[in-house]
Amino acid sequence: MKTIPLRKTGIHLSAVIMGTWQAGKAMWAGIDDDQTERAMAAAVDAGITTFDTAAVYGDGHSERVLGKALRHVRKAVVIATKVFAHSLAYEKVFKACHQSLRNLQTDYIDLYQIHWPAGSFGSRDVPIEETMRALNALKLQGKIRAVGVSNFSQAEIEAAEAFGTIDSYQPPYSLFWRHMEKTAMAYCREKGIVVMAYSPMAQGILTGKFGPTPQFEKGDHRARNVLFQPEHYTRIQDALKALRPIAEENGLTLGQLALAWVVSREGTCAIAGARNADQVVQNARAGTVSLPSEVLSEIDRIGRTVTDHLGDDPVMWKW
Template identity: 40%
Template structure:
């Protein structure tokens, strides 16, 4: 495995991190707790020491599963990355979405990052995770109803109390990062990034490179689209995020699969899966520090972790990028 420091925080993480959104079952068609715990353990055995979660994933379930998984692991060898600022149990702040919980009940979710709410969320997360500190605490989404300095002052207090080691943000713009940094140093920004979603290359990547901030790429496999296993017109359960996602429209799936067919021989020549090749390319992009990858079971977790063993030359990275460019201009 490869490891990297998040900014200047002193927090070292594995470049492939376990993303536990799917483990919470929420918007992802259910989960099996034993499989999720086994997946985290299988990842850890291959050097994946960093686990990313959030209270909103399964309304606490994902954090509970992570807590169960780390009970038998040495705490100082594991990095817990969790988040705050999305409330489903409180109708305050900036309305985010209508969704359903794992039982199919309607749920209203709010982006809310007022200081008192953050302090409570941190205590709840620590309890669910069964730990007394969080390695990286990230605001999940910007909350336009709370001034950024107020949010960051609360996080600063948690750092001073030893409950949080480093502060991060998620889904923040460059301007929002700059405002946050007036209060405390940020270690990272967690944002969506994949072969078919590269808009952060315009401004966020140059900023983070210049300022020495880490970028944690979420959905690097684009919700499974880049595995090559999704077929045009594939049906998804109504509760599944992909059911209405524009990238899963039949025409787009066809284009992406045609691109994947062009790089498949390279994957085969390296005895790698398409997914492993995609992850390796992602980690080879400037400014991308970590790829967050989910797994439902130990087998998937092992495949994800072994992506780090795939070696790509600069020429091979360029070849893949050229095929991508051709797909996007076609």
Template identity: 40%
Template structure:
């Protein structure tokens, strides 16, 4: 595994980090707890020392599973990343969207990051994770009802108290990142980035490079479509929100698979899967520190971790990029 410093912080994380959204079940159509626990433990065995979760993933379930998985592990050799600012148990801030929990009950999700809420969420996360500190605490989505300065003053207090090691943001644009960074030096910004979703490269990546802020790229496999395993007519489990996603429209599935077919010979020449090639490409992009990759079972986790062994030459990266830039999605 490769380990990279997050910005100018003291935090070193594995270049491939375990993304724990799917194991919470919520919005992914269910998950098996036993498989999820095994996936995390096997990831750690293969050098993945960093795990990214959030309270909203399964309304606490993902954090609880992570907490159970890391029991008995050497805590100082792991980096636990979690978030705050999405409440399903309180109607403050702005309504983000309506959803259902894992039992099918209707819930309203609010974006809220008032000072008292940040502190309370941190305490709740510490309990669910079974730890006395969080390595990286991040706001999940911007809360327009609370000044960023107020939110990050609360985060700064938590850092001073030793309850968190470093502060980050998620889904923040350049202006929002600047505001938070003026209160507490940010280690990172976690944003969506993949071969087919590269919008951050225009403004955010240059800003983060210039200001020495790490970037955690989530959904680098675009929620599975860049594995090449999802074909037109794919059947999704109930509750899986990928079905209505733009990238999963039949024509886009066809176009993306045709593009991946062009990469397949390169992957095979390296005894790698297409997904492993995609993950390696992602962490080679300028400004990208980490690829967050989810796994629902041990086999997926092992395959993700082994992507670190793929090596790409400058010429091979150019070959991929040339074909990628010709890919047009509807």
């Protein structure tokens, strides 16, 4: 498994990271805790050393499942979690961090991230200086090792950097969702900020598992994903048809091809969710392959047949 250094922290992230939004169960359907725990163990065996979660995933349920699954290998893995937008005031950051530590059954968090900017989802508009002051204090106390942000604009990243070091940036990024290339990607490369791409398989679209008319169980948030809407989905089916022979020629599944394209981008890891052990082992392989430049260019061209028709809103869902 390829790894990427997290700036000057001494932490190395695996190129493919196991994402655990689905482990929280909320906003997903058909998730089983036992299967999730087995998937986490399989991830470690497959060379995935980094796991990403958040306090808001199932109101801590994802963190608790992750903590239970990894407690015996804690020193061998990197755990990244997030504080939500409603907990960014100074004292609330401490309270949220301590709760995450309990959930994760650990005494330190490797990478602690601001999940959404203050003011998101009707939360209080806390000055970034106040939040960063709390995160810097937690770092000095040894409770967190590094600081990251998620769903920020470039201007918001720069504002945070005025009050401390930002080690990582987590945006939605895939072959079919590339807004951050127009905004923060160049800045992150210049500063050495690692990009942790979430939804790198476009919430399953890039696996090819959805037919021409995708159906979702009640409560599945993917029904609101912009890419699943009819005005884009026909172009997506055409793009998948063009990508499938490229995957086959390189001995990969469509999902592995999508992940391999993401991790080929400079300074970028791919956060891939998995419901079971088989899925996570399949995902892990993408962190071990290198595609020729001409193949990457063709994949890029096909992806733009979708992304060139998307709007400018960087949020993937119509909440």
